[in-house]
Amino acid sequence: MPVHEIGKHKRFPCGAVVPDCPFEAVATTEEELMRKVAAHAAAAHGITEVTPALAALVKAAIKTE
Secondary structure, three states: OOHHHOOOOEEEEHHHOOOOOOOEEEEOOHHHHHHHHHHHHHHHHOOOOOOHHHHHHHHHHOEEO
């Protein structure tokens, strides 16, 4: 992890992709965040396959804080 990224978190608000979904995932790495998002997508939205298009939407909505 680059030095400027240490101590920062990645945040994904599901509502950015699925309107009105209040779920928000937070993690220290994008890989960990994507695992959380994939688990939520399967459990809450019935999405069992993360397509490249869906992954691109998710990655575009990730904020680093």
